[in-house]
Amino acid sequence: MSGLEKFIKTVTFWEILKGMKLTFSYLFKKPVTRLYPKERPVVPPVFRGLHALRRHSDGSEVCIACGLCAAYCPTGCIKIKTSEGPEHTKVVDTYEIELLRCLFCGYCVEACPVRALTMTQEYELSKYTKEELLFTKEMLLANGDKYRGKETFFD
Amino acid sequence: MNFMDLIIVTGYTLAGIVAVMVFTMLNTAYLTYYERKAMAHMQNRLGPMHTGPHGILQPLADGIKLMFKEDIIPAYADKAVFILAPLMGLVPAFISFVVVPFGPGFTVFGKTINLYLADLNIGVLYVLALSSMGAYGIIMAGWASNSKYAMLGSLRSASQVISYEIPMGLAIISVLMLTGSLSLVDITRGQEHVWNVLYQPVAFVVYIIAGIAETNRTPFDLPEAENELVAGFHVEYSGMRWAYFFMAEYANMLMVSCMAVVLFLGGWNPIIPRFVFESVPVLGSYIGFLGGPGVWWFIIKIYVYFFIFLWLRTTLPRLRYDQLMRLGWKILIPVGLANILVTGLVKVLLKG
Numbered sequence: 001m002s003g004l005e006k007f008i009k010t011v012t013f014w015e016i017l018k019g020m021k022l023t024f025s026y027l028f029k030k031p032v033t034r035l036y037p038k039e040r041p042v043v044p045p046v047f048r049g050l051h052a053l054r055r056h057s058d059g060s061e062v063c064i065a066c067g068l069c070a071a072y073c074p075t076g077c078i079k080i081k082t083s084e085g086p087e088h089t090k091v092v093d094t095y096e097i098e099l100l101r102c103l104f105c106g107y108c109v110e111a112c113p114v115r116a117l118t119m120t121q122e123y124e125l126s127k128y129t130k131e132e133l134l135f136t137k138e139m140l141l142a143n144g145d146k147y148r149g150k151e152t153f154f155d
Numbered sequence: 156m157n158f159m160d161l162i163i164v165t166g167y168t169l170a171g172i173v174a175v176m177v178f179t180m181l182n183t184a185y186l187t188y189y190e191r192k193a194m195a196h197m198q199n200r201l202g203p204m205h206t207g208p209h210g211i212l213q214p215l216a217d218g219i220k221l222m223f224k225e226d227i228i229p230a231y232a233d234k235a236v237f238i239l240a241p242l243m244g245l246v247p248a249f250i251s252f253v254v255v256p257f258g259p260g261f262t263v264f265g266k267t268i269n270l271y272l273a274d275l276n277i278g279v280l281y282v283l284a285l286s287s288m289g290a291y292g293i294i295m296a297g298w299a300s301n302s303k304y305a306m307l308g309s310l311r312s313a314s315q316v317i318s319y320e321i322p323m324g325l326a327i328i329s330v331l332m333l334t335g336s337l338s339l340v341d342i343t344r345g346q347e348h349v350w351n352v353l354y355q356p357v358a359f360v361v362y363i364i365a366g367i368a369e370t371n372r373t374p375f376d377l378p379e380a381e382n383e384l385v386a387g388f389h390v391e392y393s394g395m396r397w398a399y400f401f402m403a404e405y406a407n408m409l410m411v412s413c414m415a416v417v418l419f420l421g422g423w424n425p426i427i428p429r430f431v432f433e434s435v436p437v438l439g440s441y442i443g444f445l446g447g448p449g450v451w452w453f454i455i456k457i458y459v460y461f462f463i464f465l466w467l468r469t470t471l472p473r474l475r476y477d478q479l480m481r482l483g484w485k486i487l488i489p490v491g492l493a494n495i496l497v498t499g500l501v502k503v504l505l506k507g
Contacts, residue, residue: 013360019470023197033201 043121045151048104050122051097052144052152053137054115061141062116065090069108069117077101078108095137099125109153118144119153171272175252183405184214189458190465197469224394229301232391236299241392241399244292248406251285254278255413256340258423258450270423270450271340278339279327282414283320286369289407290316293378293388296400300391308387311476312371312378318483319375323365325491326358329498330418343422347448350421357494359419361487363463366411368483370404372464374471375479408464409457416456423448426455 009015034041043049054062070078077098085091109117120143127133188203188210195202203210228237258270275281290313297309331337333354334345342351352359368375379387389400416422425448474482 016471020466023466023470026197026199027193029199031196031201032199033204035201035204 043123045121046153047121047123048106048119048153050099050120050125050143051102051108051135051140052118052120052147053095053140054118054144055141055148061092062114063092063095064114064116065092066113068111068113072107072111074105074107075101075103092137095140097135097140099133099135100130106153118147120147121152167268168272175255175257175272176249178257179249179252179406179409180402182409183402184218186405186409186461187217187401188214189461190468193462193465194469197466218398221395221398226394226396227391229391231301233299233301236295237391238396240292240296240299241396241403242292243295244289244403245399245406247285247288247292248403248410251282251410252406252413254281254339255410256343256417256422257453259448274338274340277337279331279337279342279414279418282339282410283324283327286407286410287316287320289403292400292403296392297388300388302391304384304386305388305390308378308384308390311384312388315368315371315375315378315479315483318480319365319368319487322361322483322487322491323369325488325495326355326362326365327414327418329355329358329491329494332495332498332502339417339422343417343424346421347424350419350424352419355419355494355498357490359415361491361494362415362419364482364487366415367464367467368479370407370411370464372408373468374474376473377476377479408461412457412460412464415460416453420456420460421452422456423450423453425449425452 056062065080065082067080067082070076070080077100079094079096079098081093081095082090083093104119106119109119122143125133191213192202192210203213206212206216228234253272254275256271256274260267260269260271293312293316294309297305297307297312300306330342330351333351334342336342336345345351371378378384379389384390389397392400
């Protein structure tokens with residue numbers, strides 16, 4: 001660039017005017033903001049949201065209490081207690097997921113040998129107390145019933 | 156003058172004061188909305204949307220929130236100065252609107268009502284003096300807060316305001332050389348046919364830059380550089396006291412816009428020239444109402460000029476401190492002086 005051209009560009013604020021033209025053109029573009037509580041995002045079926053325990057078609061739980069999900073969990077947020085039931089089977093006594101620790105990686109779902117555990121499209125998980133975010137077996141089964149027959153994560 | 160006349164004059168003056176105050180207050184509130192909306196759309200966002208349709212009640216909500224917020228005075232602050240500082244910023248910003256000529260005035264019952272509170276023969280000087288008074292508020296706030304960030308912000312602000320007052324004054328002088336009067340009303344009347352911006356484009360550019368620096372706006376917002384000084388001189392302020400600084404800032408911006416409109420953009424004179432009204436048949440019927448000078452032209456021009464503030468804010472990054480000082484002292488002041496010289500030369504040559 002010659003000296004004269006540079007001088008003229010400096011004096012006429014050429015570069016600044018170019019930038020101003022760009023910002024002005026954006027004034028007429030469609031904003032990308034989504035007005036969240038009114039407009040909801042489309043959640044894909046493979047979304048890793050709240051966990052769910054599934055049931056067989058006869059209503060019994062799929063979970064065989066192997067404890068692999070708890071073993072795989074990187075943050076150790078799954079607590080599972082088992083005992084011996086009738087006919088020498090293993091029964092789940094308590095199954096708790098502490099969502100405040102969970103990082104929604106989905107390893108528990110991948111580890112499950114019988115696909116008893118899955119993840120659903122629930123993403124609005126803010127609560128007022130810590131206790132509300134400690135999900136027990138009943139709550140997880142209820143969530144599984146809600147998503148029964150629908151395609152979920154890792155299906 | 157008898158007693159009745161005195162009451163009428165007093166009532167008329169009080170009504171004028173209330174009108175100007177309401178105009179200024181409403182504008183300081185709604186300029187924030189204008190800024191947030193315009194900037195948001197330039198950045199592909201929507202801006203405030205939830206309070207009222209398209210967030211139109213957002214300034215009101217902000218005001219109510221700020222009024223009920225806790226008002227904290229730091230333990231080691233100088234209390235008297237701390238309380239006084241926001242008022243020192245706000246009051247000069249508001250009382251400078253006394254001289255702004257909003258419109259040409261109209262006649263009711265044989266009495267002429269002027270749309271300005273006072274036609275001071277030193278109007279320009281008065282506005283400049285009050286705009287420098289605002290710096291006291293900033294310095295006092297920074298000193299009284301007893302915080303190093305506030306102190307740094309106020310020092311930066313003081314030096315910036317003092318530096319940029321000079322190019323602004325020089326830009327204004329070249330306009331005054333054309334009109335030969337310091338009264339804002341006379342300056343507006345002098346631009347009935349040609350606006351001063353056509354005679355003084357260089358002074359106008361100098362005025363825009365100095366005006367932005369004077370009001371501490373981006374790209375010259377070093378005094379309140381959010382990401383280095385937290386908030387500058389008003390870090391320690393909260394609640395309504397903080398809101399006073401904010402109102403002062405927006406009132407100052409409005410004042411700079413008003414001055415730009417009066418000095419360069421023809422004040423209350425129409426944007427669309429008269430011959431356009433006469434030649435276009437549809438507009439012809441409105442010539443009596445819209446064709447002449449009026450308040451609406453003045454207000455439209457203010458908002459158009461204010462848009463430059465927002466536009467530059469979205470476009471440009473912040474300057475470094477030495478760049479700011481170099482631009483002020485080494486570029487704008489020489490350019491302003493040269494402009495005065497050329498204006499004087501042309502005036503003398505045209506006369507002779």
